[in-house]
Amino acid sequence: MLERIVKAYNEAVFETDKEAAFEVVEAALAGGLTAEDIVFKVVIPAVEEMMSNITKDPDANLAQHFMTAQIAAEVTEKMLLSFKQPPEIIGKVVMGTAHGDLHSLGKRIVMGCLKALMVDVVDLGVNVPAERFVDVAQAENAQVIAISAMMVHTATGENGASKVRRILHERGLEDRIKLVVGGAPYRFDDGLYQTVGADAWAADGVNAGRIIVDLIRGIKKS
Amino acid sequence: MSVLLVSSATGLHRLPASDGQSVRDLLDTTALRVRAACGGSGTCGACSVRLIAGEVSPPTVAEYLKLTPEERAAGQRLACQLRIQGDVHIELEHPAPPSAWKSIVPENLAEITACRPELSAHRYGLAVDLGTTHIRLALWDRRAGKRIATRRGANPQGSFGADVLNRLEAARAHPEHAAELAASAREAIMHAVRDILARDIGEVTPMLAEIGEVLIVGNTAMLALLTGQGGDALLDPAYWQKKVDFQPADRSAWQQPWHLPNARIVLPGPVAGFVGSDLVADLVATGLVDGPPGSLLLDVGTNTEIALWDGACLHVTSVPGGPAFEGVGIRHGMPAEPGAIYRVSRSDAGYACATLAGETARGFCGSGLTDAIAVLLADGRLKPSGRFVVSPGPEGYALDPANPATAITGIDVDAFQRAKAAIAAAMEVLLRQAGMGWGELRRLCICGAFGHTLDVGRAQSLGLLPPIAAQDVELHADASLAGGERALLSPNGAQRFAALTDTIKAINLSLIADYDEAYINHLRLRPIAVAPSP
Numbered sequence: 001m002l003e004r005i006v007k008a009y010n011e012a013v014f015e016t017d018k019e020a021a022f023e024v025v026e027a028a029l030a031g032g033l034t035a036e037d038i039v040f041k042v043v044i045p046a047v048e049e050m051m052s053n054i055t056k057d058p059d060a061n062l063a064q065h066f067m068t069a070q071i072a073a074e075v076t077e078k079m080l081l082s083f084k085q086p087p088e089i090i091g092k093v094v095m096g097t098a099h100g101d102l103h104s105l106g107k108r109i110v111m112g113c114l115k116a117l118m119v120d121v122v123d124l125g126v127n128v129p130a131e132r133f134v135d136v137a138q139a140e141n142a143q144v145i146a147i148s149a150m151m152v153h154t155a156t157g158e159n160g161a162s163k164v165r166r167i168l169h170e171r172g173l174e175d176r177i178k179l180v181v182g183g184a185p186y187r188f189d190d191g192l193y194q195t196v197g198a199d200a201w202a203a204d205g206v207n208a209g210r211i212i213v214d215l216i217r218g219i220k221k222s
Numbered sequence: 223m224s225v226l227l228v229s230s231a232t233g234l235h236r237l238p239a240s241d242g243q244s245v246r247d248l249l250d251t252t253a254l255r256v257r258a259a260c261g262g263s264g265t266c267g268a269c270s271v272r273l274i275a276g277e278v279s280p281p282t283v284a285e286y287l288k289l290t291p292e293e294r295a296a297g298q299r300l301a302c303q304l305r306i307q308g309d310v311h312i313e314l315e316h317p318a319p320p321s322a323w324k325s326i327v328p329e330n331l332a333e334i335t336a337c338r339p340e341l342s343a344h345r346y347g348l349a350v351d352l353g354t355t356h357i358r359l360a361l362w363d364r365r366a367g368k369r370i371a372t373r374r375g376a377n378p379q380g381s382f383g384a385d386v387l388n389r390l391e392a393a394r395a396h397p398e399h400a401a402e403l404a405a406s407a408r409e410a411i412m413h414a415v416r417d418i419l420a421r422d423i424g425e426v427t428p429m430l431a432e433i434g435e436v437l438i439v440g441n442t443a444m445l446a447l448l449t450g451q452g453g454d455a456l457l458d459p460a461y462w463q464k465k466v467d468f469q470p471a472d473r474s475a476w477q478q479p480w481h482l483p484n485a486r487i488v489l490p491g492p493v494a495g496f497v498g499s500d501l502v503a504d505l506v507a508t509g510l511v512d513g514p515p516g517s518l519l520l521d522v523g524t525n526t527e528i529a530l531w532d533g534a535c536l537h538v539t540s541v542p543g544g545p546a547f548e549g550v551g552i553r554h555g556m557p558a559e560p561g562a563i564y565r566v567s568r569s570d571a572g573y574a575c576a577t578l579a580g581e582t583a584r585g586f587c588g589s590g591l592t593d594a595i596a597v598l599l600a601d602g603r604l605k606p607s608g609r610f611v612v613s614p615g616p617e618g619y620a621l622d623p624a625n626p627a628t629a630i631t632g633i634d635v636d637a638f639q640r641a642k643a644a645i646a647a648a649m650e651v652l653l654r655q656a657g658m659g660w661g662e663l664r665r666l667c668i669c670g671a672f673g674h675t676l677d678v679g680r681a682q683s684l685g686l687l688p689p690i691a692a693q694d695v696e697l698h699a700d701a702s703l704a705g706g707e708r709a710l711l712s713p714n715g716a717q718r719f720a721a722l723t724d725t726i727k728a729i730n731l732s733l734i735a736d737y738d739e740a741y742i743n744h745l746r747l748r749p750i751a752v753a754p755s756p
């Protein structure tokens with residue numbers, strides 16, 4: 001039965017059909033699956049499958065990324081309410097859009113993926129000053145600062161990621177807090193993340209989840 | 223529809239023509255202009271062409287006066303007198319020197335009956351629509367209520383970048399760039415005016431002094447760059463929703479280089495940091511507030527501007543969802559120029575692509591892209607998710623297998639989905655702000671060149687346009703220019719603009735929490751549901 005549910009769910013996500021995905025989840029609950037099973041055996045494997053598919057599939061489109069993240073986050077959020085005990089959290093990320101940038105959609109997708117992967121996300125919203133990213137990451141003991149920027153001048157500007165890098169350096173936090181960036185300008189120039197002093201970037205939400213989880217694991221190991 | 227074939231040094235050109243149109247008027251809308259030094263009255267004799275064959279009007283008196291019997295025997299005619307009455311073939315031996323300026327095609331011009339009989343001096347007036355990509359303008363004899371001529375040409379600021387942010391950034395970073403950006407737009411306007419005076423009146427310098435008003439509308443970035451001020455404010459979200467105004471610091475510094483000593487320079491104020499006076503001009507041209515509640519206006523450009531009239535209030539916003547419809551980010555995307563596929567239909571062999579000027583297909587303009595995706599979806603080759611049923615590979619699905627420029631790729635479909643979702647979600651937010659639903663729309667005005675070749679039904683099938691009966695959809699091609707012209711021709715035009723601007727409720731989409739949600743829902747390729755599912 002689980003196999004059939006996983007297949008139906010993956011298909012709905014792949015087809016970006018949110019209504020169908022929720023129907024699968026409802027039917028699975030009615031059929032006796034627990035909330036934990038749905039998250040760990042259906043949703044997380046689906047996100048992981050999307051990750052490996054998307055890297056191989058040049059045709060994957062924004063709607064699919066959105067839906068993977070959106071559906072995964074919505075299902076997870078709903079299921080968490082009926083978890084018997086709080087799940088184990090992989091780590092913590094502080095996320096926001098760059099100073100001057102009000103484009104929130106990229107952040108939303110990336111946060112959706114992270115939540116579904118059991119990463120705790122502190123959402124700083126949009127138009128976030130560089131100091132604030134670092135202050136909150138320090139206070140919250142986060143391992144990663146993630147900055148989304150959709151415009152060239154907010155991705156490369158002096159008040160965005162490069163300033164966060166400078167502050168991390170000045171406060172001696174570079175071993176404890178990693179900096180990840182993403183958004184349209186980084187997709188057009190895949191070396192841009194280095195120019196602004198980031199440790200990593202990702203071209204889409206699903207890969208963002210993977211890269212951030214890897215970075216968290218790396219920090220926790222050392 | 224007839225065809226005008228033109229043999230010239232650059233080859234054989236095929237132009238769609240309407241019967242009754244003069245050869246000069248038709249050629250003036252293309253890069254193949256005849257020489258001219260009168261408004262087409264047959265008095266300058268500069269516009270001669272050789273008639274090779276075809277159904278045309280008989281020679282006029284002017285032609286008997288201006289052409290010798292030998293010239294007439296050799297087939298010479300005056301292009302301004304020669305009217306098309308069927309398929310015609312001419313030879314253009316002495317074209318005008320190449321120019322950046324063309325006449326606006328007559329179908330795109332609004333019919334305006336207004337005049338200013340009270341004006342005794344400086345009766346001429348110029349209306350300008352300063353667009354990011356194109357500049358459009360019209361010179362009027364305001365006293366007589368006569369449009370003398372129009373021109374359309376590229377905005378020379380494009381050399382600093384196609385999108386407004388690059389230009390604002392250039393102006394912010396280097397004061398000398400700011401000055402150059404401002405000067406290049408002003409020079410372009412003056413070139414166009416001189417082109418009109420030289421070709422359509424035949425006298426330049428004395429006429430310049432007769433121009434009594436120059437009225438310019440545009441988006442906020444264009445107005446900021448033109449006046450050389452305030453550009454950085456537009457890059458800062460803090461100024462976004464504030465009222466901004468851009469006026470020349472020193473009007474005489476414009477009048478002098480323009481050689482327009484008597485021209486009042488009028489720049490109606492924009493609505494807010496992100497909605498320009500071009501939208502107000504659209505509102506004036508369409509008379510949106512004179513229509514029923516539930517009237518929606520859509521001006522698809524680099525920035526798409528949207529207005530909703532709910533009977534009491536005008537809700538307005540702008541969304542940068544347009545570039546894909548101008549070919550940006552589309553593998554074989556291009557602006558609406560000769561060779562652009564503007565329509566796709568089914569044929570026995572597969573698909574037939576109609577192109578502008580009937581040339582070999584070079585790529586898709588906005589309406590062609592919309593049509594192509596709609597037929598691929600209807601034929602089950604594309605799924606509502608935007609994916610191909612059978613992946614065509616990175617080269618895409620070629621509608622005409624013999625021509626790779628007719629291919630649509632998966633990435634193109636994605637870019638289309640993003641653009642149409644951005645626009646549809648913006649319309650939905652406006653409706654919500656007004657407490658209305660999709661089903662309450664009564665009138666849709668599509669402004670700008672985009673609507674001109676668009677198949678409305680196909681656009682609706684993809685969820686790019688709202689569900690509304692075909693008879694309630696109006697196309698207003700050069701609406702921003704028409705609004706400027708109306709202001710120029712009315713003694714209280716500027717006040718009308720200001721009064722409209724004051725009734726507008728401008729909505730900044732980045733402050734609307736559920737815009738995101740709506741965007742995601744509108745990514746799917748499907749008609750907009752009248753009662754959206756909860």
Ligand code: B12
Pocket residue numbers: 062065066100101102103104105106107109110146147148149150151152153180181182183184187201202203204205206208385387388458459496524525540541542543545640641644730731732737738
């Ligand atoms: C929607 C939209 C808006 C909406 C935003 C609504 C919202 N709440 O987000 C509104 C209408 C508010 C808006 C406003 C403006 N916008 Co805008 N906008 C867009 C649009 C249409 C889509 C952008 C988007 O959200 N895409 C969806 C994202 C999620 O897709 P994505 O990049 O593929 O995201 C993936 C990856 O990048 C990655 N990712 C994203 N973030 C991160 C972060 C990390 C850490 C990682 C690892 C990965 C990652 O994962 C994502 C999911 O797979 C684009 C044009 C387009 N068609 O793309 C213009 C665009 C981005 N906007 C643009 C402009 C110019 C503006 C305005 C200045 C317009 C104006 N004149 O007023 C304002 C500026 C507002 C501001 N100060 O921020 C330009 C930018 C041009 C440039 N040179 O940089 C664009 C490109 C349009 C254009 N060509 O003109 N905009």
Ligand code: FES
Pocket residue numbers: 246257258259260261262263264265266267268269300301302303
């Ligand atoms: S005679 Fe034809 S334009 Fe002057």
